[in-house]
Amino acid sequence: MSGDQTKAREKASGYRYVVLAMLVLAYTFNFLDRQILGILAKPIKDEFGLTDAQFGLMGGLAFALLYTTLAIPIAWLADRFSRVWIMTGALTLWSGFTALCGVVGSFGQLFLARMGVGIGEAGGVAPAYSLIADYFPKHQRARALAAYAFGIPLGTAAGTLVGGLLAVHYGWRTAFIVVGLLGVLLAPVFRLVVRDPPRGGADRAPGEPPPIPAPAAPLGQVTRLLAAKPSFWLLSLGAASSSVCGYGVAAWLPSFFMRSLGLTLSQTAWYYSGIAFLGGVVGIWLGGVMADKLGAKSKAGYPLTPAVAFLISVPCFLLAMNSGALVGDLGGQAALAVAFVIFLVPTGLNLAWLGPITAAVQHLAPAPMRTTASALFLLINNLLGIAVGLYYFGKVSDLLKPVFGAESLRWAIYTGMGFYLLAAALFFLASRRLERDWVD
Numbered sequence: 527m528s529g530d531q532t533k534a535r536e537k538a539s540g541y542r543y544v545v546l547a548m549l550v551l552a553y554t555f556n557f558l559d560r561q562i563l564g565i566l567a568k569p570i571k572d573e574f575g576l577t578d579a580q581f582g583l584m585g586g587l588a589f590a591l592l593y594t595t596l597a598i599p600i601a602w603l604a605d606r607f608s609r610v611w612i613m614t615g616a617l618t619l620w621s622g623f624t625a626l627c628g629v630v631g632s633f634g635q636l637f638l639a640r641m642g643v644g645i646g647e648a649g650g651v652a653p654a655y656s657l658i659a660d661y662f663p664k665h666q667r668a669r670a671l672a673a674y675a676f677g678i679p680l681g682t683a684a685g686t687l688v689g690g691l692l693a694v695h696y697g698w699r700t701a702f703i704v705v706g707l708l709g710v711l712l713a714p715v716f717r718l719v720v721r722d723p724p725r726g727g728a729d730r731a732p733g734e735p736p737p738i739p740a741p742a743a744p745l746g747q748v749t750r751l752l753a754a755k756p757s758f759w760l761l762s763l764g765a766a767s768s769s770v771c772g773y774g775v776a777a778w779l780p781s782f783f784m785r786s787l788g789l790t791l792s793q794t795a796w797y798y799s800g801i802a803f804l805g806g807v808v809g810i811w812l813g814g815v816m817a818d819k820l821g822a823k824s825k826a827g828y829p830l831t832p833a834v835a836f837l838i839s840v841p842c843f844l845l846a847m848n849s850g851a852l853v854g855d856l857g858g859q860a861a862l863a864v865a866f867v868i869f870l871v872p873t874g875l876n877l878a879w880l881g882p883i884t885a886a887v888q889h890l891a892p893a894p895m896r897t898t899a900s901a902l903f904l905l906i907n908n909l910l911g912i913a914v915g916l917y918y919f920g921k922v923s924d925l926l927k928p929v930f931g932a933e934s935l936r937w938a939i940y941t942g943m944g945f946y947l948l949a950a951a952l953f954f955l956a957s958r959r960l961e962r963d964w965v966d
Contacts, residue, residue, distance in 0.1 A: 672814025679806020769911025809874020
């Protein structure tokens with residue numbers, strides 16, 4: 527049996543879902559190692575004497591600076607060489623640096639270790655987008671990419687719960703070491719299970735011969751192609767606007783729960799991990815399913831799905847943060863229960879963009895350019911989202927502290943809701959241009 531026949535048999539037997547499961551697992555560790563910092567904020571700040579702004583700078587800029595810039599050359603390599611080997615090396619690298627975070631002796635050393643995590647994670651996402659596009663046909667890609675994005679709530683929940691409980695019982699350093707070493711052990715398993723498919727193979731109709739591999743395009747050619755498409759800028763900046771608030775809120779909500787709701791570190795670990803998991807998984811999946819259905823009728827359905835979701839999520843989020851006013855004299859436990867239920871709604875809605883928008887970006891460039899196109903999209907999204915988001919909320923919290931005291935973080939989060947409204951507006955504009963910029 528030829529290599530192409532073997533790959534066809536593997537796809538027919540459901541092998542592509544095995545690949546998707548491995549990619550989700552790797553992405554879970556990607557976000558676990560990224561988001562664990564949020565639940566560990568208090569013990570780290572206490573040990574090193576950091577302000578909210580300093581912590582936001584470390585969690586945002588330290589990670590995003592090399593994560594976003596190195597993603598471009600790594601994607602260039604991934605369009606030419608094995609995407610699986612690149613992801614295996616990336617998983618090993620970011621996990622190793624996560625473990626190293628547990629043995630640092632100063633704020634400066636932790637800053638550098640988080641930069642190392644960013645270096646590794648630069649090779650973890652764009653190649654995965656490209657692999658999924660080559661394993662799943664067009665009409666299933668938004669759902670497949672939404673399923674891949676399950677790694678975000680799974681990783682956030684796992685990082686919050688495991689990191690928080692380990693920190694309570696063994697210290698924050700042990701939390702970093704344990705989750706980092708688990709990722710290192712996963713890397714060889716990932717390499718053994720996942721295979722690199724032919725590029726563009728899922729784009730052909732049933733019965734067509736396998737595509738002749740096209741040479742990878744130079745970076746300048748990909749950049750010029752995307753730069754000339756207004757929908758690329760609108761999708762990228764819309765995603766970046768949502769990520770400023772998304773990444774920032776995800777990192778600072780554990781601190782908000784402890785400061786404003788009076789939860790302990792252990793209680794926060796259970797409370798927020800439940801919100802991130804339940805709300806995130808449902809919201810991401812529904813976003814992908816809705817986009818595939820609406821996108822089959824009109825390409826505008828891809829950006830319109832998250833645009834509407836953001837408009838609904840903002841008042842829901844503000845309502846959740848003020849749930850105490852809804853329950854009156856019923857007490858703190860009732861307020862926590864009400865807040866938990868209401869937080870599920872905006873948590874899901876704010877992640878509904880992942881499947882639709884990443885699927886749309888895959889169709890703004892032909893198959894040989896997809897990894898690089900994804901990296902350019904992620905450059906804009908993450909450089910603004912991660913670097914600005916975590917620092918923004920920390921800095922605004924420090925600025926508002928003389929006025930609002932312990933509630934300054936609450937008011938900082940209020941101001942960030944404007945980024946979701948901006949994202950909705952940009953996605954509405956993208957819906958009017960996407961049909962003309964689409965590549966089948």
